Amino acid sequence: MGPVGAGRVSRHVTVVCSHCGRAAAEVALLPAEVPGAEPWSQGDRLERTDFLGAVTKFGAYDALRPLFDLVARGDFDAARGADADFVAFYCRACRRVYCDRCWGAHRLEFDEGFYDCTYATCPRGHEQVIDD
Numbered sequence: 836m837g838p839v840g841a842g843r844v845s846r847h848v849t850v851v852c853s854h855c856g857r858a859a860a861e862v863a864l865l866p867a868e869v870p871g872a873e874p875w876s877q878g879d880r881l882e883r884t885d886f887l888g889a890v891t892k893f894g895a896y897d898a899l900r901p902l903f904d905l906v907a908r909g910d911f912d913a914a915r916g917a918d919a920d921f922v923a924f925y926c927r928a929c930r931r932v933y934c935d936r937c938w939g940a941h942r943l944e945f946d947e948g949f950y951d952c953t954y955a956t957c958p959r960g961h962e963q964v965i966d967d
Contacts, residue, residue: 843896845869848907850924852934854958859924859934860886864903870939886924887935887953920967925953928961938965 851857861884867877879896881903882889892899896914905914911925921966923960925932938955940962945951953966 843868846900846907848903848904849904852937853931854933854937857934857936858885858931859937860884862903862906864896864899881921883921885934890921892918892921902913923963923965923967926957926959926961927963929957929959931957931959933957935965941965 843866845866848862849858850860850862850895852859861882861883863884864884865880867879878893879899881892881894881899883891892902900919902914906922911922912930913929914922915925915927919942924934924938937958939958940956942948942954943952944954951967952964954962955965956962
């Protein structure tokens with residue numbers, strides 16, 4: 836783990852909902868040198884907040900950066916190929932971003948009594964898994 840600098844800086848992007856204009860997700864690439872709120876969040880990490888709660892991916896900064904860069908560029912098709920769950924705010928059918936409020940009709944699926952996934956419908960009527 837090197838010092839902050841030399842490319843290892845905090846990077847942040849807000850992904851805006853295509854329907855209502857509010858934040859669909861906040862995505863941050865954070866080096867280990869930036870302390871996390873919880874004791875378990877002390878390594879290099881990629882955090883997504885605002886969409887159905889918080890999601891954190893841990894790994895080497897340089898391994899997480901390509902996914903962050905795809906999200907920051909708005910290349911959500913490629914980002915879905917890298918990690919569909921991380922960019923579940925993106926409707927693959929109409930190729931638009933929606934916040935969790937605009938994804939309607941959330942339907943939770945259970946398998947043998949245990950949570951499996953959540954389906955939702957985008958404002959244009961496309962259903963997909965938004966949490967798995």
